[in-house]
Amino acid sequence: MSIEYQRLCEAAKVAEEAIGRADTAIVLGSGLGDYGETLDDLKRVKYTDIPGFSASTAPGHAGELLSGVKNGKRVLVMSGRFHRYEGIAIRQLAVPVYVFRLLGVKTLILTNAAGGVNLAYQPGDLMLISDYINLTGDSPLTGPNIDEIGPRFPDMSNVFTERLRGIARQTAEEMGLALREGVYCWMPGPCYETPAEIRMIRLLGADAVGMSTVPDAMAARHAGMDVLGISCITNMAAGILDQPITHQEVLETGRRIQADFRALIDRILQRV
Ligand code: HPA
Numbered sequence: 001m002s003i004e005y006q007r008l009c010e011a012a013k014v015a016e017e018a019i020g021r022a023d024t025a026i027v028l029g030s031g032l033g034d035y036g037e038t039l040d041d042l043k044r045v046k047y048t049d050i051p052g053f054s055a056s057t058a059p060g061h062a063g064e065l066l067s068g069v070k071n072g073k074r075v076l077v078m079s080g081r082f083h084r085y086e087g088i089a090i091r092q093l094a095v096p097v098y099v100f101r102l103l104g105v106k107t108l109i110l111t112n113a114a115g116g117v118n119l120a121y122q123p124g125d126l127m128l129i130s131d132y133i134n135l136t137g138d139s140p141l142t143g144p145n146i147d148e149i150g151p152r153f154p155d156m157s158n159v160f161t162e163r164l165r166g167i168a169r170q171t172a173e174e175m176g177l178a179l180r181e182g183v184y185c186w187m188p189g190p191c192y193e194t195p196a197e198i199r200m201i202r203l204l205g206a207d208a209v210g211m212s213t214v215p216d217a218m219a220a221r222h223a224g225m226d227v228l229g230i231s232c233i234t235n236m237a238a239g240i241l242d243q244p245i246t247h248q249e250v251l252e253t254g255r256r257i258q259a260d261f262r263a264l265i266d267r268i269l270q271r272v
Contacts, residue, residue, distance in 0.1 A: 005148040011052040011095065012102035018045035019067035021104040024272055025076040026265065027216055029112035029232065030250055035262055036077040039068020052095055054088045071270050076100060083211050084136060085190040094140035094219035098149055101223040107164065107272050108220045110229045113250050114210035115237035117202050118182055123236060123253050126261065127180040128168050129160050129229030132214045133206055136188045140215040141222055150222040159217050164228040164272060171267045177260055182207025184231055186214035195239020209237050232257060
């Protein structure tokens with residue numbers, strides 16, 4: 001057994017004692033962070049108490065793993081994620097996802113705040129992620145492969161499971177909630193992009209842009225999980241509107257659509 005896999009097992013043991021196991025987990029993005037507090041029978045453990053985890057430094061990210069019950073079903077929640085721009089080793093971004101796998105998770109729901117690149121989008125829209133573009137040139141799978149987790153060269157042809165996207169589309173339709181669907185582009189951050197970069201990624205086929213989610217999705221597919229991704233378009237990307245982009249705006253829009261977002265996630269969780 002590789003030393004890295006042993007470390008993951010130790011982390012999973014500590015996490016399991018604190019919060020238990022489940023077959024579904026959700027990662028909460030900026031401004032969506034307190035979804036976990038709406039669950040029943042909450043259990044929690046701080047990242048800093050799990051060996052091998054880094055502390056979460058991004059504002060709006062709590063830095064805890066939670067588990068709780070929604071509609072009779074237990075779900076694990078990552079309240080606050082790690083980002084490449086925090087300067088932690090890139091492989092650390094995969095650790096929570098791999099630990100989820102060791103806790104029995106087969107379905108991972110990823111959420112984020114993102115800038116709207118598609119000119120038809122508006123702040124406050126929700127977007128189902130159909131695929132991603134990675135413009136960081138980086139990957140949390142860089143380095144020795146953890147064979148116990150997955151293959152050296154994982155297939156990324158169907159990152160965002162069609163069956164889960166179908167559930168999300170149908171759920172949103174039943175709720176009368178508009179749900180966009182498009183390609184998410186992972187950029188390095190922490191600077192927001194320039195208008196020229198946004199024009200470039202629109203030409204490349206991106207509909208939304210952000211600083212997260214893709215490494216989580218890579219690790220999840222590596223570990224053989226089904227993945228669903230939902231972006232909250234919190235602002236229009238750089239250069240589209242004649243105004244600067246602020247983290248404040250990102251958090252405020254997140255809060256504004258929190259009720260719709262929570263309701264959508266609640267109902268999706270009932271069906272996955
Ligand atoms: N760019 C990158 N990341 C983001 C944005 C953005 O415009 N909005 C929210 N996260």
